[in-house]
Amino acid sequence: LMTAKTIFKNEDGRLFRHLRYTYTYDNENRVTSKEASKWDSVKEAWVPYFKMNVEYSNNEIAVNYARWNSKSNAYDSNIQKSVYALNDANATLMLASTK
Known part of the structure; x- marks a missing residue:
């Protein structure tokens, strides 16, 4: 399992930390x-x-997204939630709802 990944930007042949x-x-x-x-x-x-936090249930997956707020030092900015419905084979059927 991948626990971390670092993305570098290439600027004129030099690599710089990015994400x-x-x-x-x-x-x-x-x-x-x-x-x-x-x-x-x-x-x-x-x-x-x-x-992004992912919650699994029997027939759906909920994905909660939030941006970092430096003023409150918490992930409480631009909060969004998407719920995906699953079929009997646990494959995503569709985006069921967003908030």
Whole structure:
């Protein structure tokens, strides 16, 4: 399972840190969260960017998305939720709803 991935930008043959993704999984090896951070070259540190949480139930998957709010130091900005319906084979049928 992939727990982290770093994306680099190529500028004139030089690589620069750009984004880092970290993943968590449940006991069935399904992704339960994906967190993204952007590289801040001034601070020389990874800064939170967004987080997606995935919830699984018998017939649907809910994906919750939120952007990082530096004022509150929490993922509470631009909150969105999408719910996907699943068929009997656990394949996605359609986007059931968004908020």
